[in-house]
Amino acid sequence: MNFKMILAIAILLIASLSLFHFTYSGSSSKSLVQSSGKHLEGIDPDEVDWRSKTVEYWESVLLPEQYDVCRLGGTERPFTGEYNKFYEKGVYICSSCGLELFSSDAKFDSGTGWPSFWEPINQNAVELKRDSTFGLIRNEVVCPRCGAHLGHVFNDGPEPTGKRYCINSVCLLFDSGK
Ligand SMILES: [Zn+2]
Numbered sequence: 001m002n003f004k005m006i007l008a009i010a011i012l013l014i015a016s017l018s019l020f021h022f023t024y025s026g027s028s029s030k031s032l033v034q035s036s037g038k039h040l041e042g043i044d045p046d047e048v049d050w051r052s053k054t055v056e057y058w059e060s061v062l063l064p065e066q067y068d069v070c071r072l073g074g075t076e077r078p079f080t081g082e083y084n085k086f087y088e089k090g091v092y093i094c095s096s097c098g099l100e101l102f103s104s105d106a107k108f109d110s111g112t113g114w115p116s117f118w119e120p121i122n123q124n125a126v127e128l129k130r131d132s133t134f135g136l137i138r139n140e141v142v143c144p145r146c147g148a149h150l151g152h153v154f155n156d157g158p159e160p161t162g163k164r165y166c167i168n169s170v171c172l173l174f175d176s177g178k
Pocket of ligand 1: 148
């Protein structure tokens with residue numbers, strides 16, 4: 001094997017390695033986006049009867065952490081959510097059914113570790129339920145279309161409403177509208 005051949009093989013090897021790296025990092029970030037909300041792609045979510053969906057359906061389309069929080073009423077660990085420190089312009093939709101819930105215009109940094117909003121995108125965008133788990137009286141925030149647990153609302157938010165909708169990141173998907 002002469003020097004030119006060794007050089008050619010080395011160049012080929014480097015090229016294929018960098019191509020592999022590019023493909024690998026590209027597909028991994030893509031699958032992350034797709035794994036949360038893939039079931040909403042290519043359908044008109046307004047035409048689906050989300051309330052009729054079974055436990056098996058939700059288990060199959062949601063990530064385990066989404067299922068725990070959105071369908072079983074759990075809470076994600078603070079400061080871990082994708083949208084906690086995220087301030088791009090757009091609309092937050094329900095990660096279960098795609099309903100528009102909150103606008104980035106009403107998002108603020110509450111310092112609590114969860115995405116916080118001072119109001120929903122419209123009056124009917126969320127439903128409130130009285131929640132007395134852990135001996136605390138709180139108002140649970142629920143998706144009115146699919147029944148997903150989203151978080152809780154408190155009265156210590158900023159003006160103009162004084163409300164703080166404390167929402168789990170995993171219950172949201174961000175739509176930049178682009
Ligand atoms: Zn929903």
